[in-house]
Amino acid sequence: MTQPNDFAWLDRASRCVAHGHDPALGLVQPIYTSTSYHYLDEAAQPYPRYFSTPNQESVARKIASIENAEAAVLFNSGMAAISTCVLSLVKPGDHILLLRGLYGGTHSFLVSELTKWGIDFDFAADVDEFSVKCRPNTVLAYIESPTNPCLDILDLRAMAQFARGAGILTIIDNTFASPINQNPIDFGIDLVVHSGTKYLGGHSDLTCGAVVGSERLIERVVSQARKYGGALNPQDCHLLERSIKTLDVRVTRQNDNAMAVAAFLQSHLAVKRISYPGLNSHPGHLLAKAQMRGCGGMLAFELSSESPVRDFLTKLKLITPAMSLGGVESIITIPALTSHKHVCEEDRLHSGVTPNLMRLSIGIESPRDLIADLTQAIESCAQGSKSRAQHES
Template sequence: MSIKKNGLNTICTHVGELEDKQHKGAVSPLYMSTSYAFDDVEVKRYPRYFNTPNQEGLCKKIAALEHAESALIFGSGMAAVSTALMAFLKAGDHVVLQQTLYGGTYNLVTEEFSKYGIEYSFTQGWEASDFEEKIQKNTKVVYIETPSNPLLTITDLAAVAAIAKKNGIVSMIDNTFASPVNQNPIDFGIDVVIHSATKYMGGHSDICAGAVAASELHIERIFHLAKNFGGSLSDYTVWLLERSIKTMGIRVRAQNENAMAMAKYLYDHVAIDAVYYPGLTSHTGHELAKNQMKGFGGMLSFELKPFIDASKFQKSLKLIKSSMSLAGVESTLLSPAQTSHALMSPEVRAEQGIRDGLIRFSVGIEEVEDLMEDIEQAIAHVKLSTAIA
């Protein structure tokens, strides 16, 4: 199957599927074995080597979706992030990382890298020049996240990729918030694309997984470390993830549409102080997002006015769930200061613009009218309880 001749949903549905030769079933069979023959076989299969039949099929699908030569799947998004970074870094090396970054990645770098003698610098912003000024003679990797978690900042993919190539540096991106539906960084010159596949690829809040897509050369390098770190994924979860990706294009496009409607609604609401969504023309990265994204995504964040208690607001919601993760078909929201970025100090969160009243909103596939009604009743409930108190 030629990737370029087929559309997104066709790739989601068919690339990497396994043929059921025995019963001619319509879906990929699940191979649960953890022990395979080693004599007289073309491939010596072993789960920790990422080469069971279901693992190989899923990797082909993810590579096709990200326009990459190859891919690997992991037991979590952080397994993918840590393995990819450590595959290209050793003692004495330096990495430049975007200031606005997922809290788990920030914590990995600040808590672990010094133990391995790896130096790191965080940018002051997310412009291409911010990355260039942090590059040193020993810099080996530049790491970005766009749209970022949780403020949806937008970084210029092509510009950062060009800077990395000029300096002989490997460029990496966490592409989780965009998903392959909305953004394909390899098309802009980025070397390594990382996902928490728990999110939009899984899409139903019931799978924990990670993924890395890149050239065959880069994936081979990551594989040699990955097989030692042992962050592989069980074949049952692999099978579930392959099934979930089949509907990713449809799900994400519906979430894009809903998020745009919710962003506009929140932007005009008297109880909302600020809305961060690249689809809004008021967003500082809107024009850049238009150029490098096919859709603006299902994630946004907003700040309530001071007279609306954020904690009471979340507890008053009836349809939208207060939940730790994101990108499921159901709408969820959370406080980054209490969850995804809780490992950061208050000072670091403040530097990144993550205030205690900030709420990250993962928009699902429900009717937007129902989501709006839920937010309205929650705000009304908080106002009433405050007035009574």
Template sequence: MTKSPKGTNTVCTHVGTLEDKEYKGAASPLYMSSSYAFEDVDVKRYPRYFNTPNQEALSKKMAALEHTEAAMIFGSGMAAISTALMTFLQAGDHIVFQQTLYGGTYNFAVTQLEKYGISYSFTDGWEVSDFEAVVKPNTKLIYVETPSNPLLTITDLRGVAELASKQGILTMIDNTFASPINQTPADLGIDVILHSATKYMGGHSDICAGVVACSQENLDKVFHTAICFGGSLSDYTVWLLERSVKTMGLRVKAQNDNAMKMATYLKNNQDVENVYYPGLESHPGHDLAKSQMTGFGGMLSFELSPDIDVSLFFKHLELIKPSMSLAGVESTMISPTKTSHALMSPEDRQKQGIKDSLIRFSLGIEETEDLVHDIEQAISKTKSMTVPA
């Protein structure tokens, strides 16, 4: 009889937990050593080799959550992204990126890849045909991000995976915005899954980490690049991340619910021009998101009316924090043009549809009534200060 798979919250809580054999404590013990024996041992352990006890245990939890054979923990999301890209690309290769990307990934592509003789193309849109249109004979990798940062565009993961498989192309996704609670790309045919674990996995705005999850064969390749780049994570932070992941399912569910409520409220707010959230039926990717996600996520973006000064609006917020990063238990807002996508040129931001009036809203776990009140009082104060005399 086949054993039924464990539920997501059970995986978050139990898989990859180190057993405290000496004192029988409920929490994983923390092994802080950076020096381990090399004689008469099964594994020669060293932090930069991603194989300390805490690193190995957390990697098992991450792989279980993403439904992959294996995973590795990195020092940041960009460490995971850059290491994975440089593992599967070499001089003469070509990579296809979708049009809308996290600004750090975009900056890495346009400032680093050509140094290594690697060419790249960006799609004109998010349809599978847009990816197919820029595939070349030397294309080795297709890179997607869905929902995307910051406009929450939705890419057809099954369609991209089928396109890539037919042509022997590897697929890679930044799954940060969705988290494995809302989306498991490996089940849809995607080869390599990336995360900024700083976000939903950490969830408390107090650690920085990254994840690569994939088959054991592909992870073996990533490992050989990773030990050269040195993007490992300290065991204390690994321990904190393992602790945080235990509540990820509960946190993300609350954030999903808050995002849906706030997206609906903002859509009906006369001081808001546009709302970008795949949970809204008006979102162009709504049906696709329903088919490949189990929840619509805790992130949304919106544009205030032109007569409302965004900088003043931020200054008048009292509860919601105008703060960088995302996915903490506290709600935050940013201006992508000044933060996550500041490294892009104004022209490139315009191509992606990222306006100066755009606000990215990361929902926390507060009561939505309090969030609504904060937005309304901030808008009211901003409008009163900008009314002509």
């Protein structure tokens, strides 16, 4: 799983294409379906649940390379990557720090499972609060930047500095940014997790996850992972390898599209609130510019209209109301009813997930068509509200 550094001179876009597999076997890594390998002559014996088959290793090398890390390990979902990673680093009696505003699935997992394991936790909103809430038995801090769905930005360099000083590990979920826009390891963050179901896969047809970091920490995660299972199968490794080859092209287009859509929404009178780190109005804009190469394809917004938010979704013709994110197709959700449905209302509201907040995952369509679709849906809702008001008066 180690990254041979003979590709280190290549730009990330080239590493997406070229790094990982052995070109002598063909430009595409063959799919090794075997679950059993001859072992007498081998120092290491490949086995799927040991995360050591040729397909798992070649894609893990590619992901490690584009995250500027030594090593990576693949899982069969983002949550398998996150749960295994956290549980490989904690023991009963430990305390961990969690960023407020995490993805709902992670929030639910950590809050419900850690308690059962006798692990205590506290939420914090920024680096200062992390340092105030750090205890002698704190072992790690779990963060996201940008957060899902509100797109809050955390200072990664300051976070890593604080954690190193306190002697605790840091894990970041880098799903929203993708390795094209942000490499947290460069700022001193210890471990990066991905829901590969999103940008890495990118075509809404693959469920997978990854943990990336130093060889030493990845060995720790893998030794736990072998007990939990959750490895990625060879066919999905192949799909992931194929998808990552176009990651740079897709994400660059999604960055541009999202910026155009965010600027449009910001200028529209019917929009009450918009969060996109690429906008000057975003409180984390300067930080995002300093630590991200692009601001990503995700944005969150709220309309000022009184009409139910579901009405707006039904008016859209190109953008599909659908779960997940990061694919080539633009999709929209209401996080309070989807990704954050199982987070208690108090925690949801505390992190800005209001009932009418919509989360837009921008694809690679024409930005003109995306803006036209949003425009017609906003106008159609406004007309509906006007005729309802006339009818009632």
